[in-house]
Amino acid sequence: MITDSEKSAKESFLNLKAYKDFFKKDIEIIHFPSSQEKLDLLSQIERNYAIYKILAGKNWILVFSKDALSVKVRTKENFLKDIINIKKNGELNREFLIEKLYKLGYIREEFPENEGEFSVRGGFLSINIPKVGIVDIDFFGDTIENIFLKSKILTRKEIEEIFILPLYDFNVKSKTPLIFEDEESTFFRDYLKNDIYTLDIYEDLNLPIKGQFYSKFSNPEVGAIKDITQEFTVYKIPLKKELVLLNEKTAFLPEVEEKLELDVEPLKEGDYIIHEDFGIGIYRGIETREIRGKVYDFMILEYAGGEKVYVSYLHFDKIHKYKTNSIIQIDKIGGTSWRNLKKKVKESLKNIAKNLLEIYSKRQNIYRPPLKTDDELISKFEREFPFVETPDQIKAIKDIKSDFSKPKPMERLICGDVGFGKTEVAIRGIFISVINGYQALLLVPTTVLAYQHYKKLKERLEPYGIIVENLSRLKSKKENDNTIKAFEEGKIDVLVATHKILHTNLSFNKLGLLVIDEEHRFGVKAKEKIRQIRESVDTLYLTATPIPRTLNMALSGLKDISVLNTPPEGRYEIKTYVSNFDEELIKKAIEFEIDRNGQVFYLHNRIETIKETADFLKNLAKKA
Template sequence: MSITPLLSWFGALPGFAGLDAGRPLGLPRAARALAAAALWRERRVAVVYVTASVDASRQAADAIRTLLGSGVSERLALIRLVEPNTSFYDSVAPVADVLSQRAAALARLNASTRGGSELPLIVSSPRALMHPTLGAGEFAGDLRLIRRDMTLALDAMLASWVQAGYESAPVVDRVGTFSRRGGILDVWSPANEQPCRIELFGDQVESIRTFDPGTQRSAEFIERIAVTPLDLPAPSRAPAMLLDHLPGDGLILLDDVAEVMSAWQELEEKAARERALMEETGEAAEAAARLQPFVTATALQARLTHRAGAVIALGGGSGVDGSTNESLQPIAEGFGAAPHFGGKLQPAIDFLKARGSAPTLVVSRQASRLSALWAEHRPGATAHTDIESLPEHGALFVTGALPGGFQHGSGLTLLTDTEIFGYARPDTFTAGRARKAAPEKGFSDWKPGDAVVHEDYGIGLFRGMVKLTVNTGTAVEPVEGERAYLLLEYADGDRLFVPLHHLDRLARYVGGEDLQPTLTRLSGPEWQAAKTKAKGAAADVARELLTLYAAREVAPGHAFAEDSTWQRALESSFPYVETDDQLAAIEAVKADMRSDRPMDRLICGDVGFGKTEVALRAAFKAVQDGKQVAVLVPTTVLAQQHYNTFKRRLAAFPVGIEMLSRFRTPAEKARVLERMRGGDVDIVIGTHGLVAERAQFADLGLLVIDEEQRFGLTAKEKLKKLKVGVDVLTLTATPIPRTLHLGLSGVREISLIETPPAERLPIISYVGPFEDAVLQQAIQRELDRDGQVFVVHNRIATLHLLEQKVRRLAPDARIASAHGQMPERALSRIMQAFSDGDTDILVSTNIVESGLDIPNANTIIIDQADHFGLAELYQLRGRVGRSSTQAYAYFFHDRRAQLTEDARERLNTLREAAGIGAGYMIAMRDLELRGAGDLLGPKQSGHVSSVGLDLYTRLLAHEVKTLRAMRDGGPLPVEASKPITIDLPISVELPDRYVGGENLRLQLYRRVASLDDEAAVVAFEEELADRFGKLPLSALNLTYQARLKIAAGAFGAQSITTDGNRIVIRADAIERIPRLKLERLLGEDAIIGRRQVTYSRSGTPEQWKARLMAIVRALGEMSAAAPAAP
């Protein structure tokens, strides 16, 4: 997408070539980003463009990239300087992602100062710019350039990296980390888009390659890298700022001088209030000693004055020196406001017709729809993604997004979504696409003491990794070697050493909320009995699911039409960028609706991840086919939230939307019910009253159920009747285990939305004893930015005491209290007032645990946090952080009480796992159990607990496949065979010196145990060599063992072991292979039994290993060719 001709048009306007930096230009807002892009492209210097707010900086960056599009040359780099996600007087530094993004901006500016190839345009808000940076001299002093063939002082260099803010890590998958592994050095500098891998020969740099942080595989060779410091200025140093790094020929653009300076001063006043609050609580001295200062408005003014000749004020009003703009500069003459149509398309079409042949450029996310409408009046009109020139006459439609349009005296008119639809939707590039995690991240960390399930031996405790000495020589000439094992502890202190090739038989135990499972006795029959019972229960569930699936297959349903122009218009008007998961869920729902059988799909995703938008698009699709839609929610507050969302999103379309809840009077309810029966209501949103007998529809086509598990048994029974013959879409925020999701494939339609929306920030978590001062600071910080606060307490009896304390600490705030024993109507009004923003602080019990979606509430304070379970704490923390605003969660415990070990671990886990999606690491065990229970029914919970969720879901998946094969007449799935035992005289491990970090080694061991074909083993070997260097012998033996396991598995071998100097292969398939073939294969010294063969191990280790591999593969081929067993 490119609209570069608009830049050329602007550059040709009178006065552009001779802009006077001494006085403001006087441009309207819609033309300022255009001016910035044109100046950057024309002058080819580094530029810093300062807007008056965070939102304005985002819009400006979006607009500039849209304007330049594919026209951005390799020398131009557009960067939006991100704001720190902390307050001025926080005791913690901004999160690593924020620091790295800010450091990237400094790196680009410094590179341009040194004559680098890129010329950055950095867009910033006052909040981002006033946060101090390293000084230019400090930055240059800490910068390290590394070139190929260079000799490094490694230890000193790595120490300097740590001093510059870098962190040593086992895997480099984020900016600001490095990892040293023998002759391999990985590092990710903010100056680079991707991390780099330095291969060393001694201390000399042999090669430098970029690599993919997701696959960890190398990409292209490069000649040099710049390792720049992270943006961590020392508290004692005078504050520097980003403008100090701008080259001498650089340009500073101010969107509007007065607005920028006013916003800056307001932020200073906010900082002063924070400081005053700290002084009141006696923390000022501590703050002064530890905290960084900020750049004041006075310091900014001094810098602008110093560079006055390179500062351009794009707006009107005063200039940098305070002079006023009495007359427009020539460049601003001719600009006027474009008309606004507020989503009404006919007036917009009439405007275009009235303009006749006058040139009009329409830049819209809905360019295709608009051009189709215009084609009815001007045949041949189409939408473009790139244009080579502006229209000379008539209207030209371009797909894109700009913040606003204008009319110009030259005759050109620019219309955007702002004028046509009343909003400015960001383009897709604003979404920070989550990078793919490193390959072993799918294998969660196991800590000593964690309960794990061995498929063959039952539930034990993981006690760590151990190495045992083995003889890798012969009986005559023994040679000591090492082999790695996992140590598990079972009941009665029994121990099990699990070889590496059996790690695919292990899974973390998930089975009971915060309950330690009963350990299995290795010598007892309990485990096999538990597995048998669980398998039978899984078969029952599989039969029930298949019966329901079969019934849906033959039930008559309505096949909805393909997407209409209106459908595309609605979807184009979504003011956010859809995640890939969300788009996949939307497409799956549409495919179900187009089918002539009733849909029954479950959409699973966290609050704020976009489930409502999926439901809304489905509802609109149903309405266009003349069908009615019922949206059923568990609470009055949620009904109101959904009602507001549907009304707002569908305002431009003739859709009748109503709500049935306790907020409606009896007369209003009666009117809505009557209109439902008459077909005058298209979409009705309500609580359990929607399933009452008197609630009848003229032609119900779609039922949307939000959190069905929260409805009572009576409501669920009525829902069953309502579901007959209609499409059903169920939404839930309770996670469904991915293994269960895959296991139910084909019998239960489930869509998972796991990707957080763009620009979602990690929640900053604080854990500590309850203190009035910290409570007051947390509340005041949120109120100062016009936000709202949740304060949660664990007991109704003492809730009023906490409310009194909050009122004393925040006397000017609007405060309400709520708990579950209040009258329903009173509780709903309180919750609604908080949702509407009429209350600043809500003091409540954990009734806010789930459901509420209030983007303006971004601080939650949980008192007595040690009395809540991990899942509860995670869900409570999830009430905040559902927008681009930085969110905070405070977990307080009683300073006088002694924390239990479990409580301390829960709170520490929450503090450590603060990233987006950290819930998977910290609480998914508990939450997935709930999700599994909701999906499978409460009867299955005992069986899940007895064998663990992972094994139960595998049993269920097998039973589903079996029953489907029996129904369809297909081949039955093969029963999972017992694991093969491989015990050979070889060292098998990844040495510590080769792969550092026990967790990383364990994750790699689990990965290699799960490999199932030769290509996967080869790829794994290549990855190891790429990431860690040449494979040592014990690592090659690890992958050799994986190959042997795969080859032996092809004919169901039970074991491959040694007996002295002989190799023994046991397999039932051997008896089906002709003896003559075996003798030819194994040689004269072979002993051939009914189900085993034995032959001499001779030659070097490499020779006998190669022969063994050839024999095992040949046995597989012979077994496949042999007649099947009777």
């Protein structure tokens, strides 16, 4: 179906998906975006998938705007040549596959968390394939021994064959900056053949059109909401616009999203569920049975091999709805998979809880010499802060000083919104720790944040002779190794690093303070590994959104908490807007901020195309 605009194409796509789900039709609804911005990876993924479906066969409906007809894409021959077909027991050189993935635009990472990423571990390749999921390929030499499709809960299903599609419209020649190979192309219209329909198209598209539809003309069979009477059957589905069929006495109305704190969506027959005792199964409805003269309701659950379990209403609390976008493999009654998974989870939780209990029990009894907190140098450092501290910042700093003055390790959570001054509170703690003869380690979740903290700490602390360094994947291995060695020898006072430092055999000279920024983005094991190395270390957690475990520890007394509720002077409430990509809107927002002498932070999601994005912004906002 061809529409008159991209907006209309997206609305039609969503409406068709809603009708398809309602009528349970085994047909796929596909959208071919018209955006020709080379940095728009998602649109190119959708386009390649659409072309693949066109070439693969029937059972789909493709929706796109008339502008998409002129989008340049691979020729049919090149597209088929670029698809990677992997079969179990087939022969394929591993290095050739890796090189091919690079050409198709895939990025090598330690773990393929996002679509279009892959990782290599010995004879294993893990590829996060768009529209498919994470696929593990097991090589023995050049022979593909096994192919597994991994679900989001990391269960694996063995498959025989998989197709890997290109990410971009053309093969990638260079990633930074993003440059495509110069190859033969064609217009998307050349892929179209029969059964083409149009919506609100008044011009000749020079295509074999089978049917034409117009939304602006009246149809005697289609009414409005005001025409609905009690005789009508009304369905609410996620539509963009209502459809009232007068002859059929049927109305389809847009489903209004209700804001509820709990998911109260009822179970429907065919939904996947998890039973606490039996694992993943399929809900097959409710059956009423009479037992000894009394009527009882039983929920019917189907498992592998067609086996069924009848669950009494007394045990409905053991059943939970299961939602996932991955392929689901249901469990077998009497099988070991669910039992083993539960056993592993329980053992893992027990071990973590045991280790945490041991660590915090020891920390309560560990002696750490009280630190000096009223030194003249500390007062001088505080006076040089160029801004006025908020009342909550002053209280948090006093809390930290009080903790340092006690003969046991500090365990404090600093909780406050973005921009409320958590970093400055941490800097005061770092300064006090270092002038008392200790080293400080600041852990952050990302390389960018590590560099920002490094610059700020260097600016504030180096005038006092405090040596600050950082570990970064942007540095060479030799530079990082030298930094680690210097820190171990005590030549560096403050080290800023990401969680990758936890995977090194780092030994500490005299670590006194551990600061964990955005602690909610670190795993439990990662945060506790440092303290296992040195249990007497003082610890500060910085977060805007504390995870339930940390908050529970704070409320139960295992951790102390300081809350920054007071915004700095001149800071207003944050307003968040969600919108489709709109150049004009971005331009207006940037110019508004620049005109009031503000700054703009533009977040981009792929490093290899960040230069093109910067160039795009320079051209868009001339004032910046």
